Amino acid sequence: MNSWINxxxxxxxxIYNLPYGVFIRDEKPTPGVAIGDSxxxxxxxxxxxxxxxxxxxxxVFESDTLNDFxxxxxxxxxxxxxxxxxxxxxxxxxxxxxxxxxxxxxxxxMVLPVKVGDYTDFYSSIEHATNVGKMFRPNxxxxxxxxxxxxxxxxxxxxxxxxxxxPLKRPQGQTMPPNADKPVFGPSKRMDIELEMAFxxxxxxxxxxxxxxxxxxxHIFGKVIFNDWSARDLQKWEYVPLGPFLGKNFGSTxxxxxxxxxxxxxxxxxxxxxxxxxxxxxxxSGNKNYDINLEVxxxxxxxxxxxxxxxxxxxxxxxxxxxLTHHTVNGCNVNIGDMMASGTISGKEKGSYGSMLELSWSGxxxxxxxxxxxxxxxxxxxxxxxxxxxEKDGKRIGFGECVGKIIA
Amino acid sequence: MNSWINxxxxxxxxIYNLPYGVFIRDEKPTPGVAIGDSxxxxxxxxxxxxxxxxxxxxxVFESDTLNDFxxxxxxxxxxxxxxxxxxxxxxxxxxxxxxxxxxxxxxxxMVLPVKVGDYTDFYSSIEHATNVGKMFRPNxxxxxxxxxxxxxxxxxxxxxxxxxxxPLKRPQGQTMPPNADKPVFGPSKRMDIELEMAFxxxxxxxxxxxxxxxxxxxHIFGKVIFNDWSARDLQKWEYVPLGPFLGKNFGSTxxxxxxxxxxxxxxxxxxxxxxxxxxxxxxxSGNKNYDINLEVxxxxxxxxxxxxxxxxxxxxxxxxxxxLTHHTVNGCNVNIGDMMASGTISGKEKGSYGSMLELSWSGxxxxxxxxxxxxxxxxxxxxxxxxxxxEKDGKRIGFGECVGKIIA
Numbered sequence: 001m002n003s004w005i006n007x008x009x010x011x012x013x014x015i016y017n018l019p020y021g022v023f024i025r026d027e028k029p030t031p032g033v034a035i036g037d038s039x040x041x042x043x044x045x046x047x048x049x050x051x052x053x054x055x056x057x058x059x060v061f062e063s064d065t066l067n068d069f070x071x072x073x074x075x076x077x078x079x080x081x082x083x084x085x086x087x088x089x090x091x092x093x094x095x096x097x098x099x100x101x102x103x104x105x106x107x108x109x110m111v112l113p114v115k116v117g118d119y120t121d122f123y124s125s126i127e128h129a130t131n132v133g134k135m136f137r138p139n140x141x142x143x144x145x146x147x148x149x150x151x152x153x154x155x156x157x158x159x160x161x162x163x164x165x166x167p168l169k170r171p172q173g174q175t176m177p178p179n180a181d182k183p184v185f186g187p188s189k190r191m192d193i194e195l196e197m198a199f200x201x202x203x204x205x206x207x208x209x210x211x212x213x214x215x216x217x218x219h220i221f222g223k224v225i226f227n228d229w230s231a232r233d234l235q236k237w238e239y240v241p242l243g244p245f246l247g248k249n250f251g252s253t254x255x256x257x258x259x260x261x262x263x264x265x266x267x268x269x270x271x272x273x274x275x276x277x278x279x280x281x282x283x284x285s286g287n288k289n290y291d292i293n294l295e296v297x298x299x300x301x302x303x304x305x306x307x308x309x310x311x312x313x314x315x316x317x318x319x320x321x322x323x324l325t326h327h328t329v330n331g332c333n334v335n336i337g338d339m340m341a342s343g344t345i346s347g348k349e350k351g352s353y354g355s356m357l358e359l360s361w362s363g364x365x366x367x368x369x370x371x372x373x374x375x376x377x378x379x380x381x382x383x384x385x386x387x388x389x390x391e392k393d394g395k396r397i398g399f400g401e402c403v404g405k406i407i408a
Numbered sequence: 409m410n411s412w413i414n415x416x417x418x419x420x421x422x423i424y425n426l427p428y429g430v431f432i433r434d435e436k437p438t439p440g441v442a443i444g445d446s447x448x449x450x451x452x453x454x455x456x457x458x459x460x461x462x463x464x465x466x467x468v469f470e471s472d473t474l475n476d477f478x479x480x481x482x483x484x485x486x487x488x489x490x491x492x493x494x495x496x497x498x499x500x501x502x503x504x505x506x507x508x509x510x511x512x513x514x515x516x517x518m519v520l521p522v523k524v525g526d527y528t529d530f531y532s533s534i535e536h537a538t539n540v541g542k543m544f545r546p547n548x549x550x551x552x553x554x555x556x557x558x559x560x561x562x563x564x565x566x567x568x569x570x571x572x573x574x575p576l577k578r579p580q581g582q583t584m585p586p587n588a589d590k591p592v593f594g595p596s597k598r599m600d601i602e603l604e605m606a607f608x609x610x611x612x613x614x615x616x617x618x619x620x621x622x623x624x625x626x627h628i629f630g631k632v633i634f635n636d637w638s639a640r641d642l643q644k645w646e647y648v649p650l651g652p653f654l655g656k657n658f659g660s661t662x663x664x665x666x667x668x669x670x671x672x673x674x675x676x677x678x679x680x681x682x683x684x685x686x687x688x689x690x691x692x693s694g695n696k697n698y699d700i701n702l703e704v705x706x707x708x709x710x711x712x713x714x715x716x717x718x719x720x721x722x723x724x725x726x727x728x729x730x731x732l733t734h735h736t737v738n739g740c741n742v743n744i745g746d747m748m749a750s751g752t753i754s755g756k757e758k759g760s761y762g763s764m765l766e767l768s769w770s771g772x773x774x775x776x777x778x779x780x781x782x783x784x785x786x787x788x789x790x791x792x793x794x795x796x797x798x799e800k801d802g803k804r805i806g807f808g809e810c811v812g813k814i815i816a
Contacts, residue, residue, distance in 0.1 A: 146646060154650040159526050182684065183687065241552060241560075241651070243562045243651020331580075
């Protein structure tokens with residue numbers, strides 16, 4: 001399938017992708033779809049009648065976020081995708097009005113694509129949980145007793161989710177130095193990343209309503225890359241007994257384009273076998289995981305990038321359907337735009353660990369960069385770039401980049 | 409001070425209170441202020457010019473929530489309070505248009521007064537933390553090492569905060585029975601309450617900005633009663649290592665009227681002395697706690713109410729200013745409407761414990777009700793009513809009731 005828009009070789013934004021984002025046009029946040037190095041301005045496209053054959057209120061594209069569009073439902077998402085695929089591959093109305101509708105993507109300023117009501121972070125990679133367990137509880141079973149029975153998760157801070165490219169200040173806070181008798185205050189000395197992906201709720205539920213596992217995927221609109229920045233020293237001191245708080249809530253970065261579940265469909269794959277067998281409400285059929293290549297680059301100020309991690313979303317022990325079903329089994333309601341992150345995605349090999357905590361084994365082993373310098377954790381002015389893409393049968397779709405720089 | 413509106417003796421809603429809520433009028437959520445058994449419809453009052461002397465856009469009262477009004481700032485809150493106090497105690501414009509403006513409070517349907525962006529729950533009562541520590545870690549120090557150094561807190565679920573009167577279904581979920589080798593699924597058998605109060609953010613901050621402790625109170629609009637329902641058996645199995653999740657997020661109930669910090673001003677009192685001394689960013693001057701009487705009643709279906717707990721907000725070890733300063737010290741941003749709950753407020757005596765977990769000492773001691781029956785945790789169709797009020801120099805202000813019923 002070829003588009004009349006030039007799509008560079010190996011672009012994340014091929015005709016098979018068509019991810020949704022929100023960019024600034026004439027100072028106004030505007031919903032768009034990425035294709036190659038361009039964006040389809042959905043509001044302008046709607047105004048000239050590109051979507052007139054679909055039964056939905058296309059003024060949802062006047063909104064500052066995608067929430068209203070997402071609320072139109074799965075059939076509408078699919079119809080818009082069909083129309084855009086046709087319009088981008090043949091010379092119809094979109095082509096006719098292309099000078100008004102198409103916008104340069106590379107220079108575009110992106111903003112948060114959805115209004116996030118609540119954000120949940122899971123802990124669903126068995127390699128990550130095992131690594132952390134080995135470091136924090138060297139004498140016990142690295143996995144806690146509940147870990148193989150339920151997708152452990154906790155609530156995070158929605159207000160501090162930022163779009164790729166937003167610099168974040170190194171957080172200050174309390175830490176307890178080794179062998180000290182009282183805590184000290186100052187900037188975090190163990191700034192870390194967590195390589196994650198997040199899914200976005202596409203269909204709300206009512207309080208008291210549980211989502212059966214075979215319906216869970218119908219409630220998911222799409223996915224983004226998620227960097228769950230973590231200040232390990234703050235986290236270590238504060239997290240008992242109620243979990244991570246200031247060690248995490250100073251910022252989380254997402255990639256700007258939401259890749260839809262429909263686009264991801266060809267990349268389904270098997271999950272890791274779960275042992276022991278999970279309770280019936282978490283048992284599923286079919287392939288519920290996805291083969292998504294992940295990589296993390298660290299770039300010191302004015303220097304070249306070093307790839308510090310290569311992982312894959314398929315390493316997840318708990319899949320998204322299980323996470324969402326578990327999250328609502330007690331009646332907890334979810335809303336369109338809610339974000340649910342995977343937890344750090346680590347593979348078996350050292351080069352596939354999704355956090356510097358694991359890569360440097362709690363600061364004991366140095367990570368060597370291309371410039372010869374080393375890191376155990378993130379230094380000021382380091383930039384972290386996470387990339388994610390799927391490739392199969394010569395077709396590629398990707399998530400673009402999730403970029404963040406830590407400043408003093 | 410007397411109002412031309414009848415205010416019953418001992419009403420929570422005296423002329424000294426004037427709390428804000430949102431009620432349904434002609435099917436539309438409408439901001440109002442409670443006085444006695446009546447409500448001042450703020451939108452109608454604005455339309456006839458009651459607030460015309462104040463420099464603010466009084467169309468904020470057309471909104472479905474109080475967020476827009478709160479965003480007008482502390483001076484506006486104070487001016488509106490002054491005008492309402494004058495108008496309710498003398499026969500001016502509000503009196504002239506009273507038939508249009510005044511609405512019956514007792515029969516009014518209330519809705520959530522604010523749109524809550526993020527909700528945080530603290531753990532700031534030393535008696536509660538000590539009691540829980542004794543039960544869960546009988547052989548160690550009941551307080552964990554960090555507890556006296558920082559106000560421990562965690563993120564909760566904003567979507568499931570409901571208004572007083574909303575019934576909640578008993579949550580289902582995984583629990584690990586004693587001596588079992590695998591978890592089971594079913595309805596919670598240890599349904600509990602947590603007697604809390606929550607404050608509502610009145611002034612937003614930007615990401616990266618910390619609130620110095622002496623400015624913290626300027627960021628607080630007012631307070632409500634907060635029932636942090638807890639399924640103890642779900643919580644116990646799931647909460648390690650990332651904190652409470654499904655044991656809490658099936659619902660939290662708030663009282664409908666936000667009592668402003670200005671109304672609470674006469675009830676400031678000293679806090680518990682903090683030892684050891686806290687880090688400088690948490691040191692404060694002046695009285696930063698509040699003397700607010702709290703009580704919890706349990707009413708079985710079609711039966712009379714038994715008071716199961718009498719406590720006081722002044723028992724808090726960490727005050728609201730410390731909580732908010734700590735929450736933002738790492739740069740975490742807060743938004744108008746965000747809610748921050750205290751954690752269970754327990755006193756020293758058994759009758760002042762703010763949860764059934766403590767009152768029944770983890771189910772070992774029965775709580776006897778007026779009807780002769782007993783409880784260790786909440787049974788189906790039990791209603792919990794929490795009340796809160798301040799009294800001093802013959803003046804009383806109160807929060808009304810925070811009511812919730814657990815259904816099967």
